[in-house]
Amino acid sequence: MLIQNLIFLIIFALSIAVFLFNARRLYTYLKIGKPENRFDQPFERFKRVLTIAFGQKKLLREFVAGWMHFFIFWGFVILLTAITDAILEGLFNTNLSIIGSFYRYISFFQDLMGVLVILSVLVALYRRYIQRPKRLQVEKSSQLDATFILLMIFFIMITMFGTYATQINLDQAKFYDLRFATLKFAKILDTFGWDAQEILHSVFWWLHILLVLGFLNYLPFSKHLHILTSIPNVYFSSLKPKGRLNPISFENIENVERFGVLDVEDLTWKQIFDGYTCTECGRCTSACPANLTGKPLSPREIIISIRKRTMEKAPSILNLAPKTDEIESKTLVFNYITEDELWACTTCMACVQECPVMIEHVQTIVDMRRYLVLTESKFPSELSTTFRNLENNFTPWAFSHSTRGEWAQGLDIKTLAEDNSVEYLLWVGCAGSFDARYRKVAIAVAKLLKLAGVSFGILGNEEKCTGDPARRAGNEYxxxxxxxxxxxxxxxxxxxKIITICPHCFNTLKNEYPDFGGHYEVYHHVEFLEKLLIEGRLKITKQIDKKVTYHDSCYLGRYNDIYDAPRDILASIKGIKLEEMKRSRDRGLCCGAGGARMFMEEKIGKRINIERTEEALSLNPDVIASACPFCMTMLTDGVKMKDAVDKVEVKDIAEILLEAVEFEQTQGGIV
Known part of the structure; x- marks a missing residue:
């Protein structure tokens, strides 16, 4: 027994040493990244770990896969006690039963979680090889890696049960009366006879401990590295508003070699850590509207490419391995990630929303766009016109800046230059100012505000684009x-105080202007109109007998969690029957116009707006409701392309509400 203990001690010490060496290697690689403060607000970060990492909040959005992963995760947490048992036996010929009768309950949960983990592994193998959902159809090496890990987990559980079962048969067990599964396994093993039990126990124990130590040391080289990094990654995830991009400093611009991200050394340490943490589960890619419609973008592959390139280049940067021409001739952008992938992104945040380990794909994609635009001047040709218009006309379109306030003619709305004593600035935005269709929405919002007695004004031709299209397109300057x-x-x-008509303007003014010294109380018009209804300043007087489906704007919903306000407005109007699309709320499908895609052509695959329009039309609605100018344009185009103009209207929430209060409005003499 002493020899066995000594052998185990040597193997255990070597395994821990190898693990620590690899952990240090991975930590060292992070040093090639740029600094970023992710250590603030520890209490808030710990709360996020409790809900997302330990509570598995995001994984449980998908029932079968979520609970399967939940049991495997918590199985490992609880079964750390079983590993402790094995280590104590190897070192001191005992286990946690030395703590007394409380061990009875520990042993029960060891059995319970062991059984649930085995069942979960079998479900995982069934899904991967029989059911085969699209997001699990990965390259062969990843498939083999996942299978190897699952089989290791399976046999770790089997050998655990075998170790405990033979202890029972050898009468070496204490407080095992609640081990419902182990007791049954012990009866099976008992058929081998008393003499075989000690040999079986040694075989099970050695296999168990070697599998555990082997598993631990395989992780740093596996896609399952996330088992070690997911909890830290959740802890270090951004606490800033979801709709905020990190700004670039243009001080000492003459000394800057390049802007944005070309290679891994341009990333922050957290972006590199995201690469370590990717589980390759494919949830991000399966939710990506660009990927769903045949574009080359896969958010999963973006993050995997970061990990691959880090492992390849970090050693040479840190002088831990010799530099080679092959490594130096490659870059993350161009060799691992193509321009078409980056420009396909709509920045809809579906990937970030679905990621169970809080990877921040959108910021990284925009950082790579920044390199292409600011350093290489490489971007889709359509954006040349957009950038030029923004520089000359302060709008993405070629309209004269002097006509920006013409939409308000005849509405008796003053500019702030005429009267700046008003309480609210109505930020109309470029679409509300220039787009013929969305001007009607701006007028509807203005009429509702006047009806409710809101004190507001506009900037007229002093208003300029908020900068959102340029920022998302990578033109940070x-x-x-x-x-x-x-x-x-x-x-x-x-x-x-500002009321916006566009979610993109809303998000930028609310979440990004504070980085530049602009701190304001910002409302999107749907949440402000809901507020007016609640306060009784707007009264619904008409019934609208129509079937309506509402399309969630990404920048209103996933970016700013405004899901209920538009639905509450519709629900308050008698006669409206609201029917949800299959992909709605935080699972809503992007219209295809975000991330400056509004100003670029879709040349690859199916048009995203057609995919979304088909989903809406499948419900046979009378009205498709929206609360965003980009969404309205894309859905209107989709309805036209599906020859459904005579059957379905596309309307903003404000237009529908105005129709419901029209009688009161007319009585007030506003129209």
Whole structure:
């Protein structure tokens, strides 16, 4: 027994040493990344770990796969006690039963979780090889890696039960009366006879401990590295608003070699850590509208490519391995990630929403776009016109800046230049100012605000694009120029409260302007109109007998968690029957216009707006409701392309509400 203990001690010590060496290697690789503070607000970060990492909040959005993973995760947490048992036996010929009768309950949960883990592994293998959902159809090496890990987990559980069962048969067990599964296994093993039990026990124990130590040391080289990094990654995930992009500093611009991300050393340490943490589960890619419609973008492959390139290049950067021409001639962008992948992204945040380990795909994609635009001047040709218009006309379109306030003619709305004593600035946005269809929405919002007695004004031709299209397209310099000019205008008129008509403007003003000194109380028009209804300042007087389905804007929903306000407005109107699309709320499908895609052609695969329009039309609605100018344009185009113009209207929530209060409005003499 002493020899066995000594052998185990040597193997255990070597295994821990190898594990620590590999852990240090991975930690060292992070040093090639740029610094980023992810150590603030520890209490908030710990709360997120409890709900997302330990509570498995995101994984449980998918019932079968979620619970399967839940049991495997918690099985490992609880079965750390079983590993402790095995280590104590190897070192001191005892186990946790030395703590007394409480061990009875530990042993029960060891059995319970062991059984659930085995069942979960079998379900996982069934899904991977029999059911084969699209997101699990990966390259052969990843498939083999996943299978190897699952089989290791399976045999770790079997050998655990075998170790405990032979202890029972050898009368070496204490407080095992609640081991319902082990007791049954012990009866099976008992058929081998008393003399075989000690040999079986040694075989099971050695296999168990070698599998556990082997598993531990295989992880740093496996896609299942996330078992070690997922909890830290959740802890270090961004606590800033979901709709916020990290700004670039343009100070000392003449000394900057390049802007954005070309290779892994341009990433932050957290972005590299995201690469370590990717589970390759494919949830991000299966939710990606670009991928669903045949575009080359796979958010999963973006993150996997970061990990592959880090493992390849970090050793040479840190002088841990010799530099080679092959490694130096490659870059993350171009050799691992193509331009078409980056420009296919709509920045809808579906990938981030679905990721169970809080990987931040969108920021990384935009950082790579920034390199292409700011350093290489490489971007889709359509964006040349967009950028030029933003520079010259302060709008993505070729409209004269002087006509920006013409939509309000005849509505008796003053500009802040005429009267800056108003409480709210109505931020109309480029679409509300220039797009013929969305001007009607701007008018509807203005009429509702006037009806409710809201004190508001507009900027007219002093309003400029918020910078959102330029920012999402990677032109950070142009975006910051527009942002600073708008903030100066706000300061001139002492603007403190803003109502927006566009979710993109809403998100930028609310979540991103604070980084540049612009702090405002910002409302999107649907949440403000709901507020007016609750306060009784707007009264619904008409019944609208129509079947309506509502399309969630990504920048209103996933970016800012505004899901209920538009639905509550519709629900408050008598006669409206609201029917949800299959993909709705935080699982809603993007219209295809975000991330500056509004200004680029879809040349690959199916048009995203057609995919979304078909889903809406499948419900046979009278009205497709939206709350975003981009969504309205894309859905209107989709309805036209599906020859459904005579059957279905596309309307903004404000237009529908205005129709419901029209009688009261007319009585008030506003129309």
């Amino acid at each position: 142009l975006a910051q120029m527009l942002i600073q000019e708008n903030i100066q205008t706000f300061s001139k008129y002492n603007v403190r």
